[in-house]
Amino acid sequence: MPTQFSGGCACGAIRYQCAAPPLAMYNCHCQSCQQAGGGAFAPLIVVAAQSLDVRGTPKRFFTQAIADSHSERCFCGECGSPLFALGERTPDVVLVHASSLDEPDWFKPVADIWTVSALPWANMDRHIPKVFKSPPLLEPEGEVTL
Ligand SMILES: [Zn+2]
Ligand SMILES: [Zn+2]
Structure with missing residues (x-):
């Protein structure tokens, strides 16, 4: 897992740098992620909001x-690439779409989340935990588990 990483949208109008390692990585099966990502689930990296530096205006x-952590979605207005999800009740973290990473190879989900809305045609890794809704890290009042 990298100690810092960068990424951006397909057209380059939005770029970001993250100065700290991810707090967690999930495949999210909530409906909002399905709609935003155009697939059965979205690969998301949880980062501390303060360590993310965004150039350009999503x-x-x-x-x-x-999902409370997904009430706001950020994407490129030029090319449409999904970039971030944020939540009013979880202001300390930002969810970054792994598809926007410069080097997406290192993404390694630790759990499938929001499997309550997982689609029958979603292929899931049987070897990682399934979380029915939000994991503790994304619960507004939950304990932070890394
Ligand atoms: Zn773009
Ligand atoms: Zn989601």
């Missing part, structure tokens, strides 16, 4: 997502 979309 377009923002506010949604009544069931």
Whole structure:
């Protein structure tokens, strides 16, 4: 796992640097991630909001997502690449779409989350835990488990 990493959208209008290692990595199966990512789930990297430096202005979309950590989605207004998900109740963390990494190879999910809405055609790794809804790290009042 890298100690710092970078990424951006497909057209280069939005770039970001993260100065700290990820707090966690998940495949999220919530409906908001399915819609934003265009697939059965979204590969997400949880990072501390303060360690993320974004260049460019992502377009923002506010949604009544069931997952509290996903009430705001950020994507490139030029090319449409999904970039970040944020939540009003979890302001300390940002969820970064792993598909936007410069070197996406190191992404390694530790769990499937929001499997309550997982689609029958989603292929899941049987060897990692399944979390019915949000994991503790993304629960507003939950303990931070790394
Ligand atoms: Zn773009
Ligand atoms: Zn999600």
